[in-house]
Amino acid sequence: MLETIAQHPIAAALIALIGLALLFGALLGFAAVRFKVEGDPIVEQIDNLLPQTQCGQCGYPGCRPYAQAIANGDSINKCPPGGQTTINELADLLDVEAPTLDEEHGEEADVATVAVIREDECIGCTKCIQACPMDAILGAAKQMHTVIADECTGCDLCVEPCPVDCIDMIPLATSIKEWRWELPAASHEQADNLIATDQGRGSEQNSGEAA
């Protein structure tokens, strides 16, 4: 065996190379089948970051279509309900610079709102029920409708179709349980340009000059 290899070094090398090529080819082929990924996982990930209000403010009919659009290269700053947090998360995920929210698509709401139907004015037309992407409105034809506040995402979509304008977007009241501390931003910004050693430097210089 060794002798034959020694006698035909070129042939032996060729055989070895071909053998290796076949081996790795088979390995790769197996991996391609075994670890196949169904669909586009990035869309799933983007969709997970979006707030799922299904409000359509981005210009797409729901959060998933927008996720698909982002995956296809659309800009990531079109989601006002998600706000800067969502943009940052998306930027993180896609490894791009985080832009600010595109105001064209709406402003980030300070407080979450929830739709409330003025029930004595409701005529029971079911238009808001059809508009609600969450199935968060209960009611039947010619019966009073009402919003399940816990399911409402505050997307506004029910306000437009209401023929009697009896739907209000009410800011969600924060109870003492939901209250949270806020970032101490203001005082920090103020002192940003100061260094401790800068304080009183002018007076020192003045005194030095005097001396």
Added chain:
Amino acid sequence: MELIKVWDIPGGVHPPENKTQSLLEPLGPLAIAPQLILPVSQHIGAPAKPIVEVGDQVLGGQVIAEADGVFSANVHAPTSGRIAAIVEHTVPHPSGMTDLCIILDTDGKDDWTPLSPWEDYAERNKDDLLARIRESGIAGLGGAGFPAAVKLNPRANHPIDTLIINGTECEPYITADDVLMRERAQEVIAGTQILAQLLNQPERVVIGVEDNKPEAIAALRKAAEGSAIQVVSFPTKYPSGGEKQLIQILTGREVPAGQIPAAIGVVCQNVGTTAAIYRAVRFGEPLVKRITTVVGEALQTQRNIEVLFGTPVNFVLEQHGYQHKKASRLVMGGPMMGFSLPDLSVPVVKTTNCLLAPSKKELPPPEPAMACIRCGMCAEACPVELLPQQLFWYAQAEDLEKLETHNLFDCIECGACSYVCPSHIPLVQYYRAAKGEIRQHRIDKEKSDRSRRRFEFRQDRIAKEEAEKEAKRLARKKAAEEAKKKLAEQKANTPAEPKPAAVSTQDTDKQRAKLERLLASAHERLKKAEQPLAEEATDEQAEKQAASIKQAQLKVSDAQKKLDAFIASQGENNRQASSTEANDPVAAAIERAKAKQTMSPEEKLRNSVESLQKRLQKAEQKVIEAKDNKPDMVEALQQGVDKLKDKLSAAQNELAELTPAAAAPATPANATPDVAQAAIERAKAKLAMSPEEKLRSSLESLYKRLEKAEQKAAGAKQEDSDKAEALQQGVERLKEKIASTQKELAEATLSTVAEETPQDPATSDAASLAIEKAKAKAAAMATMSASDKLRNQVDSLQARLEKAQARLEKAEQENDDNIDAFRTGVSKLEEKLATARDQLAELT
């Protein structure tokens, strides 16, 4: 009993203790405030549910709000009084927000509900003890307010080997626990024994006290003499008093991230809580008051007080000479972990261990924060070995994911990092905010996941509905297409309308057969009408018979006409190859015939004539009867009979006028069957003729009729009959008809060159002649007797028979088409002749 080894915790700071000010004065009582504000949520967990109503009188120790579930605590009335309101009121919380509070107007009497002391609490079982602790509404007095009963009932998979009583009180200024341990060491030790009993006497029962409280340590040690309780002192360092830090100091074990001390076999309780548990178990006293440190340079008196829950902070401060101008702010809790109160109307609650009213000099407002210089002092100070700098950066950038991976939630918010920060960065505030953000984010995430599921479910549902609709639509479409196809096939199979040649053979045959059937049935009826006449020979019967015969004749002629029209149209169709009109004239003719059948006035008249005849018969019978029985009635009856006769004759006249065929003859009622027979023959002859021939024959017959009519008219005039005028009219009408027929004939002959069979006019002449003769005879017969009539009839029949036989012979010679008709006519005539002869024989 081995001595416990004391461990050290990482980090930590040594802020000025400031614990002496409040210890100068002894623990003092506080007057009962006129109004107590009792929040239903003074603990961690579900808020208690108020069980009193506004206006209720309550006694001290009475439950006014019940625990809602296990993770909750009862709220008791601290003293007697009246429930003034149950409203939202500002509560001691960093948010400064409101929460539900029970407002109690105290009456100052401090009447209490009867308590049930347990002398033998040591023998009570665990469940009874836990129930009593729970009922007493005891929550952790150290600061968090965790319901004590829950903590003392660890899960079975968490065996407890160490009970730690926390007397550390590491925060500056606060001396409440120190005072308690000094003054009520016995209660603390007794409480500890109860806890040990509850936890099945764990291996180690330790009371941990910092070494800055030598008096408390001494008191406790004295009280604990002879028991298994160890009182351990360790070096003062902030924040040793944190539960997890104390556990680490006394056991060397660290509580894993996100878990509770029970997971490593430790239960930790505050000394204040322990004493409260003792009082609750031993005396049945619910938790309605606590020891609180009231301290700060803005106060004239700084001391520890035993204060009822619900006492408003401003009431407490008033009692201690609070100088508002001097105070920089008012802090509930210590300077490190406490929070500023935005409103002094808030009450003292179960977790209020200190009210700090510092002067501006004592606790200046926080200096403006500066940029982080990455000095790393915060990391050194952190007792849980976090990386405060990194957390700070991530908190600023709101990078929540990074914050979590840097274990933000292990931060105990002790404030050591902020304390050491040379840039005065309020680090803890960042962490608190970041924690809140993350919690919110988790809630949002949960909600968005739920929203996604709901949305996807909705999409699926809509898609399903659409699919169902689509399926239904497709099914309908398919059905419609199939129906269309069928229709098209049917059309293809029945090209009747567009292809005339194909139709006509079948259809016209049918039509023709139908019409012929009609004709045959008309003949049949005519026959029937003729038959009874032979048997009965009275005048009236004859008239009646004649009327019905007339009707039958009409029908026959009608059917004949239709058949003619049909044949004519068929011929045209064949020529023009246009079929659309094929059925129309026939159908119209049929319609007309039917209409005539149902509504002719003739019929009505005939009916009336019939009924009159019947009545006449009856009347005559009555007259005969009357002649026999009642001679006096005869005259009246005879008059009725006369009247009836008049009526009958009038009706008959009318009928005669109505029957057009009988216009010319003066007495149509007397027409014999011969007339009908002749008409039939004539009709049959016509059947075979072309329209042109028909016209000609009819013209000729009209000529004949004219001649006869003129003769009759002349005869009538000679006799000076009243019928002369009517006859004259008939003559004139005939003349008109002749003129119109001549015109038609001229037109017909112009368009077609018709071949005239020589015998046709002859036959038709003969036929019409026979008819005319018969009619004339009938007119004559009207006045004759029955036997005369019959005789005449027989004669005429014989004559007709002879003529018919002659024609038959002729036809046979020339092989005429009508030969069958002639034959039947002859045979019929023979039959009639025979019956007429029989009748005549009978009569004579």
